[in-house]
Amino acid sequence: DSGVTQTPKHLITATGQRVTLRCSPRSGDLSVYWYQQSLDQGLQFLIQYYNGEERAKGNILERFSAQQFPDLHSELNLSSLELGDSALYFCASSRRQGMGTNEKLFFGSGTQLSVL
Amino acid sequence: AQRVTQPEKLLSVFKGAPVELKCNYSYSGSPELFWYVQYSRQRLQLLLRHISRESIKGFTADLNKGETSFHLKKPFAQEEDSAMYYCALSVPNAGNMLTFGGGTRLMVKP
Numbered sequence: 062d063s064g065v066t067q068t069p070k071h072l073i074t075a076t077g078q079r080v081t082l083r084c085s086p087r088s089g090d091l092s093v094y095w096y097q098q099s100l101d102q103g104l105q106f107l108i109q110y111y112n113g114e115e116r117a118k119g120n121i122l123e124r125f126s127a128q129q130f131p132d133l134h135s136e137l138n139l140s141s142l143e144l145g146d147s148a149l150y151f152c153a154s155s156r157r158q159g160m161g162t163n164e165k166l167f168f169g170s171g172t173q174l175s176v177l
Numbered sequence: 178a179q180r181v182t183q184p185e186k187l188l189s190v191f192k193g194a195p196v197e198l199k200c201n202y203s204y205s206g207s208p209e210l211f212w213y214v215q216y217s218r219q220r221l222q223l224l225l226r227h228i229s230r231e232s233i234k235g236f237t238a239d240l241n242k243g244e245t246s247f248h249l250k251k252p253f254a255q256e257e258d259s260a261m262y263y264c265a266l267s268v269p270n271a272g273n274m275l276t277f278g279g280g281t282r283l284m285v286k287p
């Protein structure tokens with residue numbers, strides 16, 4: 062168990078809908094990262110938050126947004142869902158902002174999103 | 178922009194055979210390279226990182242800056258090595274997020 066918790070584990074919804082994925086980082090970790098894993102795109106970095114502030118942005122669509130709350134948990138909001146958004150969404154956390162020499166990234170078990 | 182390429186989507190070997198999972202990267206500076214593993218129905222976990230120069234579960238990886246490669250090797254594959262392997266790169270001044278390769282599924286047959 063990495064200590065990173067993601068809920069829900071599975072989510073089935075319809076096109077056009079909006080969903081929220083939740084991530085609780087390991088105790089003491091300030092950075093949260095969101096990744097999308099799909100069959101055709103592989104693992105794609107979406108966005109990173111550090112201590113409540115956005116730090117880095119990757120291939121995140123405008124229909125997607127995220128935030129990190131004062132208790133450090135993070136939510137990824139996906140709206141106007143399309144079939145192609147079906148994927149496994151991973152959250153990861155690390156102690157600090159950057160991947161320093163001894164920094165480790167701990168992954169959650171993911172949320173499997175199926176858009177029908 | 179940085180890029181990580183894993184040319185093989187699937188690698189199938191017999192137990193006891195040597196394994197080499199290929200990883201090439203493109204980045205003009207000095208990145209940090211990682212290998213992550215994802216066993217069936219489990220979360221991604223760090224296998225090793227080049228800066229540690231360690232051997233985990235019999236796996237090693239050497240960073241070759243001339244060839245911009247970071248291939249993962251194991252002399253004798255075990256059935257429990259069957260998993261999805263991802264090579265990843267971290268760039269110091271770009272938020273330090275990880276850029277992953279497309280992954281290679283390793284199947285070790287008995």
